[in-house]
Amino acid sequence: MLETGSRMPAERVCAVETATFDGSDPRRTALFLVEVLVIMSVIVELSQRFASGSRRLSFSQCASAFLSCSSDSSALSHSSKRHQGTAVRREPFAPLQNKTPQWMSADEAVKKLLKTGDKVFVHGAAMTPLTLVEAMTEHGKKAGLKKVEVCHIHTEGPALYTRPDCQGIFRSNSFFIGANCRETVNAGRGDFVPIFLSEIPLLFSQNIIKLDVALVQVTPPDEHGFCSLGSSVDCVRAALQNAKFVIGQVNKHVPRTFGDGIIHVSHFDALVESHRDLPEHAPKKRSAVEDKIGELIAHELVEDGATLQMGIGSIPDAVLASLLNHKDLGVHSEMFSDGIIPLVENGNITNSLKALQPGKIVGAFAVGTRKLFDFMHNNPFVVMADVTYTNRTHLIAMNPKVTAINSCIEVDLTGQVVADSIGTRMFSGVGGQVDFLRGAALSTDGRGKPILALASSTNKGESKIVPLLKPGGGVVTTRAHVHYIVTEYGIAYLFGKNLRQRAHALIQVSHPDHREALEKAAFERLKCMPSAD
Template sequence: MPLNTEVSRKQSFKSWESKMNCRNKNHFLEMWKATYSEKFADEVEIFSKIRRGDRIFVSSGCGEPQYLVKSLVKYVESNPKAIFDTEIIQIYSFGVTPYSDPKFQSNFRHNTFFIGDNTRTSVNDGTSDYTPISMSNVPTLLRSGFVRIDIALIQTSLPDENGFLSLGVSVDMVKAATEKASLVIAQVNTNMPYTHGDGFIHISDVDYLIPHDEPVLELQGSISSKTAQKIGNYVSRLIQDGDTIQVGFGILPNEAVAHLNNKKHLGVHTSLLSDGLINLIKLGVIDNSRKKLNRGKTIASFCMGSREAYKYIHDNHSICFRTIDYTNDPLVIAQEDNMVAINSALEIDLTGQATSESIGGRFYSGVGAHQDFMRGAAMARNGKTVLALQSTAMGGKLSRIVPTLSESAGVTLNRSDVRYVITEYGIAYLHGKTIRERVMELIAIAHPKFRPWLLEEAKKRGLIYRDQTFNHGQKGKYPEHLETHWTTNSGMSVFFRPVKVTDEPLFRDFIHALSDTSLYLRFFSKRFDMPHERIQSMITTDYTRQMAICAVVPLDRKEMIVGVGRYQIDDSTYWADIAFAVRDDYQRRGICSALLSYMTHHAKKKGLLGFTAAVLMENEPMLKTFAKGGFDISGKLEFGFYNLKLAFRN
């Protein structure tokens, strides 16, 4: 039975309670204390080992050793000349940061790789430093000595019977810091979960241990909103059964997770493990059964969540914490088929450049995992990158989709990194599109009150046609840009264009040119009459939700429709149902294959995930056409029909 089933989780909760009861008695701690008594020195003696100019690494996130930090500052207050010109190196702080207080300016200089609420002010007023870097590169930075680490202040679980302590909720770059530090000081906390993976450190490799119990920092979930729920729902449409997901930090990625309860066999390869992901594991939505790497294992680098989440990950063999240079390595991420990276941004311009780290020249957060996962997922087979953001900021006063990024803003993701962009107004797909196409896609998902402004600004900058009109949502707006000339495999030249409301005579001729067999194979009906009402319903097209492409050839200075392909988008899945018909005298000339190829190209540009089709079992030509279409095909035979799913490949 898999460890992440509900039955085994109940057993794990019992295991948590029993092991915590045992460890609360400090049985193993006392045993190792007798062996390594010199490691349990007085705090004053321990902190006296710190010298001027030392670089002190502090475990961050929810693994921050709050007691050690407070004790260090207390020592400095009592011995103001004992420590000065030291550098505090931390990745992100959600706990106590007294060293950023101006009164300790001569003692500490704070350097962070990711800005949290507690350090944002000091970074922006110049009293703390910020080092912009992708998280995957930090361990190498530490191991190489480019960023020197002299002291490591960490927090661990109690030692086990073999003397191993666990880094618990924060493995990330902490392991690299402990390997390079000359002096490792550990706060041993009975509340720190014992996690599996890379986060073990033997007591012999720790210089000093300070036992102190306190609650492990928890990250409280944000209150959801209708806007966030809409965005989460759009994101969920792009997630398919069997996908492996990464979810970034923030309310929007979390909201996306909350909408995945109906998915199956999802996998997780992420840096941040959250309550939302753990809830999906409990529900059986995440079982990691289809992952290419680390099958059966949830892979993460750190956990920020609730006490219940920490209980769940304690001694859970199905959850593996790896160092962040593994979890965030784009080359590792790229090896996971169907990898989906879900992250958020502060602002995106009309060409697709996005920032998640600054608001203009004001530093806000950091590069974090964005570049790592967005590039890794883009390289993965059938991978997707999703950037979610609310359409407005400042209570609706500002648009997050802007003509150009604010002055001095950091470009976290360049134009080629961004593929799917989602707001509460829909999904924009940018990959492989021209600047003009990107502009129109992004204006379409901007807040309606900012769309006229964005359109005019785009015209001023020459990003779109000067006479460009914007009619998004107008169902009858003819998509002229889809008109194209095509040469079939047989060498026949065909003009492809969307069906027009004026096509009724041509469409009637096309229908009547089909044999009874062709009509039956296309419409599954023995009714062969085509009155005005029926034909009109076929040519009156809502271009925002469906598409009908006609294959046209010249005939006596007129047009003749020789084939039609049509698809209808299912908004709930982001797939489209597709069907074709070709005049009998033009069959076996490559028209259907060409239509399928062109409509697949168009559907991919819209960001659709694939086609569905119902095909009569005797319609062998259509089945063969789909088989040669370059899809990942699945389906089954029911009541004389093949119900097919034609998944797009990258």
């Protein structure tokens, strides 16, 4: 088992020679000998642990021994480029010897490093490098580039490369669809990859998507030459590790954050100075329905000492606003927003009872206002981590009373949940909903609560609890994953219930105007009346 507070980064792997070893290349001979020594060191390390009384070694202990022994060999195989016949990944924390990045304009950087057919990763959320994106788009049009694939989660700004005049030059490939790419995806000019947020780094580390260029936004380097990825670390670390070239937009307005989002300046192939205000998302004015849902969750389901995960939207914000009387709350979440600040200032969030990273708010990215970015800046109370850590189910489950609060679009009478589309129209993405719902359900203390919340009806008065999902609606969360469904009319607990009982529970929290029709539809579908017993 992992010790409390310990971490084993999933992305750490050994470089392996793929070509046949014949001893003719001195460099490859040295690497081969290093690997042999590493294996021998692992055997010795495991033997010592076994002899010391640890008769049963878990997988994590074995892996930890391997990684601790292999780390000494990484300097010999380390490089910022892929060598022929060798799978090598950069380590952003480790300075590269004899490499100094070149400062240049955004136009010069993209002209130098971007070419037809490239796969380009773009930093997301508030860290979207808008100056670089604009320069990339202009260069693509002027230079007549073709088939440049732009990969990203949700980004900010107009996403100029998705416009019709860029068709054939650029094609967006979204791992999570933001508002600026929604029309593009649904018009067929852009693509969407259904994928759990926790697994996006695997696309890069396993070379499923071979990145040529990564465009990121960072803080100015500190006195040691280290830059911070600011408020969005998520899958960016994996992109930096695997991209052939990295271009950095250096912005003094980026908050310097602690955690995994660190890159030494020597890893950049080009640096561009551009000090722009970061995109902000002010909390929207909440409806009475959303406030009611937030109160129900906060007062009925969130316990003192709970570890919270909150998704994006007004309902999670409404929950946070209703927690000002709770004690010793913790945060381990893929994202967070301005709503946590009053709870920190009021002493409600202490993180003191967390098993992992006690005393610290843990997240992968943040969406909010300048107030949130200032709160995060140089604040050791906040740790921004790689999404393979924040969203790993068995790690989530180690924290106490894990309470995962997420929103959805539609739920059918058996508990199937649509969260990424409205019928066939793509809306967002899979994200980390299932990662955290599963982590809460498997909480090691048995007190986790996987929660999905939605208003009972749309603005047009249509029920969001439906007999059958809309044709084309994507099931993000299966009926086997669902535990709690919350609307403004109450809480439906579905875990362990059969289809007849589920239908009954869901009808009870649907809008009163639709309950009779839902009951009739349930009878037609199930061939029996829904009931509580």
